[in-house]
Amino acid sequence: MYLTRIQLDLTKTKTMQALVAPKLFHGAIECAEPEGRTRKLWRLDTLNGNQYLLILTESPLDFSEVVRQFGTGTCAETKKYDVLLDRIKNGSKWQFRLKANPVVYKKIAQSKRGKPVAHITTAYQEEWLEKQAAKHGFALEEDQWLVTESKWYRFRKGDSRQYVRILAVTYEGVLTVTDAECFQLSLMQGIGRGKAYGLGMLTVAGEH
Structure with a gap:
């Protein structure tokens, strides 16, 4: 990488x-x-x-x-990037930054997955990341992370008249690696939706 x-x-x-x-x-x-x-x-x-x-x-x-x-x-x-990936160990603590699109899927007729609806309140945005952490090999250090920015983007999709409207939320703070292999995949593959629009990329630095 x-x-x-x-x-x-x-x-x-x-x-x-x-x-x-x-x-x-x-x-x-x-x-x-x-x-x-x-x-x-x-x-x-x-x-x-x-x-x-x-x-x-x-x-x-x-x-x-x-x-x-x-x-x-x-x-x-x-x-x-492999130099950093090789340093990821269980129990290691890192400063992190993630810009993501936190959503919840609302059930609608004739849809198995539902419609993605953005979390617009800080409390729900934080809850979303806590759930993602459990699935992506890390734990958030209590009182050492927060939402630093929440911003909407709206632009045309390709050459069509249809518009894309997507929420970008930036998280920063300290995390602890709980599953090194899973966490490495999260660094390489990202978290959540909107990767084509610059979202989902998790980075770490400054190992504690």
């Missing part, structure tokens, strides 16, 4: 458009692998006043076109 970071240039019109309609980032990322579509996760991050595009891929890809469209400089920063 490889983690790529691209600093965004907020003076570019294309960048500002993509910050409103994340599908533009998704399309550019997919174009970096024209021969086949392997699993990718991506997310927007803010650090020291700068905005970055983080991309997790199975193999190193050429993101020069993504940099040209949205980034500063001439190249992206890429490093092996």
